[in-house]
C-alpha cells in the first residue's frame with residue numbers, strides 16, 4: 293500500500309524557500325500552510341507567495357488553507373496550479389459547491405477537520421471530496437504534539453471510505469514523527485504531513501524514506 297509523505301514548509305526557512313523545496317524533492321507533495329491570522333492565530337503567506345512556490349517546486353503542491361471565507365479565496369489557489377486545495381469544514385459556507393468548483397478547475401478538493409470537529413456531519417459529504425485532512429494538532433503552529441484522541445475520528449473515516457468503496461485519501465497533519473506515524477497509519481491514514489520531523493533532519497531524503505517505509509509497514513489495508 294502506498295504511503296504519501298507531504299513535508300510541510302511551515303518548518304522550512306522562509307528566506308531560503310527554494311533551497312528547502314529542493315531538500316524535499318523526493319517527497320510526494322509539498323504541503324503549503326496558508327494562514328490568515330483570523331481562522332488561526334498565525335500568519336504565513338497568500339497567493340503571491342504560493343504562486344512562486346508553485347513555479348520553483350520540484351513536486352506538486354498540497355495547499356492547506358487555514359483561512360476564513362475559503363468560498364471566496366480557495367479557487368485562486370487552484371487557478372495557479374495547486375495539485376490539491378484543502379479548506380476547513382468549520383470555515384466554509386458551502387463545502388460541496390466549493391469542492392465542485394475546485395475540481396472543475398482541475399484541483400483535488402480536500403476537507404479539513406479541527407481536532408474538536410465531529411465527523412458525523414462530514415460522512416455524507418465524502419463522495420464529493422478527493423481527500424480529508426484530520427488535524428492531529430490544533431491548527432496554527434508547527435512543532436506541536438500529536439493528539440491521539442483524534443484517532444477514533446480517523447478510524448471512522450477509514451471505515452466509511454472503505455464501506456462505500458471510495459477513493460478518498462485520508463491525511464493526518466500535526467505532530468507526525470517516526471513514532472506517531474505508526475498510530476496514524478494503523479488508524480487509517482494513507483497521507484502524512486510532517487513539518488518538523490522532516491526539516492529538522494540533516495538528511496531530509498533519508499528521513500522522508502524512513503517515514504514512508506514506516507507508514508507503509510503499518511498502513512491499513514484499505515488505504516488509497
Ligand SMILES: O=C(CO)[C@@H](O)[C@H](O)COP(=O)(O)O
Pocket residue numbers: 300302303323325356358429430431432433434435436465466467468485486487488489
Ligand atoms: O497545518 C499545520 C499546522 O497548523 C501543519 O501542516 C504543521 O505545519 C505541521 O507541522 P509539524 O507538527 O509536523 O511540525
Ligand SMILES: [Fe+2]
Pocket residue numbers: 300323324325356465485
Ligand atoms: Fe497543514
